[in-house]
Amino acid sequence: MRAVLVDALGPDCQLCGLYPGAVIDHDHESGLVRGLLCGLCNRVLEECPHLADCPRADYQNAPPAAGLGLIYPISDEWRTRDSTRQRKIALLGFDPFEGLPTRRAPSPTVGARSTATPSHRAISRNRTGRGSRPAEVSESTP
Structure with missing residues (x-):
């Protein structure tokens, strides 16, 4: 494209x-x-x-x-993960993503394999420069 x-x-x-x-x-x-x-x-x-x-x-x-007349591939669009959405709902007490317009790919037929590739955002670091969330530190003593 x-x-x-x-x-x-x-x-x-x-x-x-x-x-x-x-x-x-x-x-x-x-x-x-x-x-x-x-x-x-x-x-x-x-x-x-x-x-x-x-x-x-x-x-x-x-x-x-x-x-x-080019259409951007739906597979390359950014979407909020379900886990992120649930975390935001728990933190805020409401769903901040509710009602936002989204384009969704048509549901694949039964038995069909998806040929979609992961988006560049899914495989790259967070754009803020921070990496993934640090692991929880165990409070157990050695």
């Missing part, structure tokens, strides 16, 4: 044009691929309060890759 975007639109960020397009940006509700963005533009894109006459709003209203 990245190769198709680079061939059609070039390798640079389609919003600022200053850095390489490192992220395939897509609409999380429809799955439609919008273009390649640098890390900075990808982080700040959704914070734009404008409806028009702003580069970020214009990008979202008329995505450069819209004409290509």
